[in-house]
Amino acid sequence: MSVPVIVTIGKSTQDVFLKSTKAFEQHEHKGVVYEQLPVGKKLDLDEVTFATGGNVTNAAVTFARQGLHSTYTWCLGVDPASEGILRDLDKEGVDTQHVYRGDEYRASYSVILMLQGGERTILNYKGSMPNIDSPHLDLSAIDNSDWVYLSSLGDIDLLEKIVSRAAKQGAKVMLNPAGAELAHPDRLRTILEDVEVLIVNKEEAQQIVEGNSLEELARHGRHYVPVAIVSDGPNGAVAIDKDKIVTAGMYEDVPVIDRTGGGDAFGSGFLSYYSQGKSLKESMLFASANSTSVVQYVGAKEGILHKGVDLHDMPIEEKDA
Ligand SMILES: Nc1ncnc2c1ncn2[C@@H]1O[C@H](COP(=O)(O)OP(=O)(O)OP(=O)(O)O)[C@@H](O)[C@H]1O
Ligand SMILES: [Mg+2]
Incomplete structure (x- = not known):
C-alpha cells in the first residue's frame, strides 16, 4: 500500500506560554479567581515557550511524524505569527506549498499566562482567516488526497464546501467539529452524510446526538457516519464502526503538564493508523498513546509521537x- 496522503485545512495559531512562580499572583474575589498583575511594574518570568497550535496543524504534525504525506492548506499573512507557524510545519516535513500568503490575512496569536497548579489565563488575538468567499484558499490538494482531516474552520459554509469537494473527488473525511461548526447542529448533521469518521468529546457529542454514556453517544453517532468516536479526557474513549465497538481506558496515568492538543493528538493518532489499514482497536491504542504523550509537554506539538516508537498494552x- 502506498503512503496515505492526508490534507488538513483549518485555523492555526502562534502561542507564547509565560511561566512565572512569582509574577502572577492568584487572588479570589466573589468566587472568581484572578491572575493579578500590578500596573506599571516590570515582572520577571521564569520560562517562555513558543509553540504553534491550531487543531489541524497539530494533526498535520502527527501525520508527518508518522511518515504519511501530510499537506496543510490555509491562508496566512506575512506577520511574525504566520511566519512561525509555517516555519514549524516546514521543519516537521508538512507540505505547505498550497498555503496562500498575503497581507489580508493574519494568524491568530495567544499569550498564555501559566499559574502553578496548571491554571492558565489566555489572551487571544483572533487574527483574520479565510471564509467561504475567500478567493485565495487553495483547495486543490483535496483532489489528490486519500483523507481530509478537518477541525476549527470557523465557518460552517466553508466546511460544507470542503466536504462536498472531498466527496466528489473520492477523498474520505475525518471531522472534529469545533465551536463554529457545532453552533449549527442541523446543518452539521446533513454534512455528516459525506463524513467517514466523526470524532468528538462527550460535550460535543451531546450537541449532535442524544445520550449519556460514551457508548450510547457513539452508537447514536453511528446513525450519521460509518465510524464514530467519543472521548472523555482521562476517562478514555469509545469508537464504533459497523462491526465492532472499542472501549479504551487510559494509556498511562501520567501527570498532566499541559492539556493543549490532547484531543488533536487523539484524533490524528487514530487516523494515522486507520488510514494505513489498521483495525479500529489498533488505531484507538495509538490514538491513546499519542494523546497521553502530548499532555506531558507544554504546547500541542512537542509530545507528538514519532514513527516506530514502542507501544505497550492498555486497558x-x-x-x-
Ligand atoms: N489526563 C490524561 N491522561 C491520559 N490521557 C489523557 C488525559 N486527558 C486526555 N487523555 C487522552 O486524550 C483523549 C482525548 O481527550 P479529551 O476527551 O480531553 O479530548 P478533547 O476534549 O477533544 O481535548 P481538547 O481540549 O484537546 O480538544 C482521551 O480519550 C485520552 O485518551
Ligand atoms: Mg477537542
Missing part, C-alpha cells in the same frame, strides 16, 4: 457492535 476492550 482496551473490543466487542461486536
Whole structure:
C-alpha cells in the first residue's frame, strides 16, 4: 500500500506560554479567581515557550511524524505569527506549498499566562482567516488526497464546501467539529452524510446526538457516519464502526503538564493508523498513546509521537457492535 496522503485545512495559531512562580499572583474575589498583575511594574518570568497550535496543524504534525504525506492548506499573512507557524510545519516535513500568503490575512496569536497548579489565563488575538468567499484558499490538494482531516474552520459554509469537494473527488473525511461548526447542529448533521469518521468529546457529542454514556453517544453517532468516536479526557474513549465497538481506558496515568492538543493528538493518532489499514482497536491504542504523550509537554506539538516508537498494552476492550 502506498503512503496515505492526508490534507488538513483549518485555523492555526502562534502561542507564547509565560511561566512565572512569582509574577502572577492568584487572588479570589466573589468566587472568581484572578491572575493579578500590578500596573506599571516590570515582572520577571521564569520560562517562555513558543509553540504553534491550531487543531489541524497539530494533526498535520502527527501525520508527518508518522511518515504519511501530510499537506496543510490555509491562508496566512506575512506577520511574525504566520511566519512561525509555517516555519514549524516546514521543519516537521508538512507540505505547505498550497498555503496562500498575503497581507489580508493574519494568524491568530495567544499569550498564555501559566499559574502553578496548571491554571492558565489566555489572551487571544483572533487574527483574520479565510471564509467561504475567500478567493485565495487553495483547495486543490483535496483532489489528490486519500483523507481530509478537518477541525476549527470557523465557518460552517466553508466546511460544507470542503466536504462536498472531498466527496466528489473520492477523498474520505475525518471531522472534529469545533465551536463554529457545532453552533449549527442541523446543518452539521446533513454534512455528516459525506463524513467517514466523526470524532468528538462527550460535550460535543451531546450537541449532535442524544445520550449519556460514551457508548450510547457513539452508537447514536453511528446513525450519521460509518465510524464514530467519543472521548472523555482521562476517562478514555469509545469508537464504533459497523462491526465492532472499542472501549479504551487510559494509556498511562501520567501527570498532566499541559492539556493543549490532547484531543488533536487523539484524533490524528487514530487516523494515522486507520488510514494505513489498521483495525479500529489498533488505531484507538495509538490514538491513546499519542494523546497521553502530548499532555506531558507544554504546547500541542512537542509530545507528538514519532514513527516506530514502542507501544505497550492498555486497558482496551473490543466487542461486536
Ligand atoms: N489526563 C490524561 N491522561 C491520559 N490521557 C489523557 C488525559 N486527558 C486526555 N487523555 C487522552 O486524550 C483523549 C482525548 O481527550 P479529551 O476527551 O480531553 O479530548 P478533547 O476534549 O477533544 O481535548 P481538547 O481540549 O484537546 O480538544 C482521551 O480519550 C485520552 O485518551
Ligand atoms: Mg477537542
